[in-house]
Amino acid sequence: MHHRRLRYAVTSVLLVLAFVLSPLAVVATWAHSQVSDTDRYVQTVAPLAKDPSVQKTVSDRLTTRVVDNVDVNGITDALSNALAKANAPPLIVDKSHLLAGPLKNAITSAVHDVVNKVVTSDEFAQLWDGANRRAHAAVVKTLTGEGNSAVQAKGDAVVLDLGTVVDKVKQKLVDEGYQRAANIPDVDKSITLFRTDKLDKAQDAMRLLDITGTWLPVTVVVIAAVAVWAAPSHRIGLMSAATGIGVMMLLLLAGLAVMRRIYLDSVPPDALPPDAAASIYDTFVRFLRDGTRTVLVVAVITALAGCLYGPGRGARFVRSASSRSTGATGRAMARSGLRTGSTGRWLESHRPWTTGIVITAAALVLFFWNHPTVAGVALVLGITVLVLLILAVLAAASTPTTRKQTPS
Structure with a gap:
């Protein structure tokens, strides 16, 4: 009895530790992939180039910055001087400054059309991907304070330098006939992505997550496995571990939703429109959400598998129905001449081992799969179930059933 209580205590402590560390492991894995994997980072930010709200924000900001560098008042002053030299009526000369507003609106409309064509083009998406690929060191700088690149931490903000895009817009304006656009001085080419007064603390936290990104997931799996092994009932221990980790994934998804609201409230509208910030x-x-959902689905499947191996009436019915179906199929194969002989008899006598090997192989595939998705989990589950059914059919097809002869 004392030994059993000790096992319960050890299992409980290990399970609680695994529950607490599981969301940190998911976040650490996501953070590590964003920092160390250039392709993953580019894949993360690529959709922003096609997002309508982001395109509108970039177009509006670039248009404003270009038009602000056009001296509209200087143009109207030059027009007034030209009219005065041409002996135009004084009323016309005096009213010429009223053209400044319509002229600025016309310039803004023309520039916005050109900028919008650039920003919504496939070429912009390619420029965006190329800039982010070349600037991947920016993530390292933002999260660890090392390196130099386009994305930088400035004070309490994280900004993206769009210098390449701005230069492309200026060249496009020249190509459209606005020759003076080539004389536009350099403008502010940065766009604020994030603004927070906790950036320093966030950087420290992300550095820690980056360091633990490789080993923390492994540690959680090992702790959970030891907890299941130490539990008096391995099946109950497995179901408890899966249920607890699943609950923690739900809490993590809820936390991401709360953080989204906090982030949107912290971004001033003049820094970034709410729809673009969202x-x-x-x-x-x-990808963090996708990873959390994937772990949640795996946890649910594991808990359900533990239930199906239990003594409950529903579990017994499912096992019995499956056994009857595979047995009937195998015997039908044997009667038609497709007998598996000694191989089938070996599969039948070693069914627990073959089942364990197949399930372990599926678990290892998911564990070593780089960034598995819910669809990937469903595919592995489907293949696993199919393999187990085939092995059961092959085991039942070793010999046909013989019917008892009734006396005449």
């Missing part, structure tokens, strides 16, 4: 947040964390 798109940026959702794009940056979408």
